[in-house]
Amino acid sequence: MPLFSDYVIYVDESGDHDLTSINEDFPLFVLAFCIFKKSDYVREIVPAIQEFKFRWFGHDMVILHEREIRKQQTPFKFLQNQENRQKFMDELSAIIQGANVTLIASVIDKRSLTRRYASPDNPYHIGLQFCMERTHSFLLEQGQGGKIAHCMFERRGAKEDNILELEFRRIKDRGNYNRINMEELDICFADKRANSSGLxxxxxxxxxxxxxxLRSGQPNRTREIISEKFRRSPTGKTSGWGLKIFP
Known part of the structure; x- marks a missing residue:
């Protein structure tokens, strides 16, 4: 029987990896690895999200999608009411703030990437390597060597998933900066309809x-809360440890 890690990782992205038509409003590709200790996830985080859903929707089948919340689309149309929106966002922010999660993310600036390289690599693959390397280091720091930690990705389609899995396994099998075998990392896919609190x-x-x-000088409460979750160096440094911006 394999030895499983005390941690599980949920992964999602923002933006796309298309380099031929770059959206100037959001010219980035962001990949986020959210690392949870399983005991915290099961006992605290999942119940908090379930209670939140029952309180606001009467059931727990709603999927919390950032885009639908931001655009106040069904089933979040009630957020068009300012009072409802403020209370909803305050409660959701409190859950995020209270969640014991370590965040590792890569941000690829596609404009800079295309200017610097004649034939740039796929932004998804670049970001994936950065996140896998730092996640693997975090797991070793937590005494998880030799224990399998699953990285959970949302399914995007058979072709895309196969390409992603091949790249994941290439990086894992010495295709990384230190040329080491990241035996602790494994990949899993979940259906888009999976009601996963972590995803x-x-x-x-x-x-x-x-x-x-993109807007570093603009204050934003959610970003400030999230920034506290990044993995940090022993001296408290985030850049290069929990957040990798490239190029």
């Missing part, structure tokens, strides 16, 4: 991380 939190994190880079 929903990762979805809520990804875009604000990108906006924090």
């Amino acid at each position: 929903q939190l990762a979805d809520l994190f990804a875009r604000p991380i990108g906006l924090g880079v």
